[in-house]
Amino acid sequence: MRDIIVTTPKSEMKIAAKEAEECIRLIQDGEQPYYFRTFHKKPKAMGIGSRVFYVEDGYIRGFATIAEIGKGDMLCEITDRNWGGECHIIMLAKNWKWIKPIPMKGFQGYRYFEPPKDMKIIGNYLDPKPND
Numbered sequence: 001m002r003d004i005i006v007t008t009p010k011s012e013m014k015i016a017a018k019e020a021e022e023c024i025r026l027i028q029d030g031e032q033p034y035y036f037r038t039f040h041k042k043p044k045a046m047g048i049g050s051r052v053f054y055v056e057d058g059y060i061r062g063f064a065t066i067a068e069i070g071k072g073d074m075l076c077e078i079t080d081r082n083w084g085g086e087c088h089i090i091m092l093a094k095n096w097k098w099i100k101p102i103p104m105k106g107f108q109g110y111r112y113f114e115p116p117k118d119m120k121i122i123g124n125y126l127d128p129k130p131n132d
Helices: 010-028
Strands: 003-008 034-039 051-056 059-075 082-092 097-103 110-113 121-124
Touching (some): 003 010, 010 034
Parallel strands (some): 003 051
Antiparallel strands (some): 034 082, 051 059, 059 082, 097 121
């Protein structure tokens, strides 16, 4: 299985931060919240255990591991937006890892990704987003 990389659009960055805050609260309450990302079709070389890296504001910031792959409708409880699609990748929020930011321009869709060998994990879901 291969890892992938996606971009959080600038227009969605505040929502992503709000989702992360809510996930931390839910974890502290003993729940198992998750993030999900929707695709029109499943990337062939990706599967459970693959990592999903995120580009935000010009840097690769972190990643989470895919715990489940689903189909059909998914409701975002933060935005009340219903996401229909052929493939939803589901990642447990508690598995989020921050990395030392790596410069990269954003893009649409997804790409397969091989992280650099010198990538450094510098925090987890409880830690604040690292500075550039």
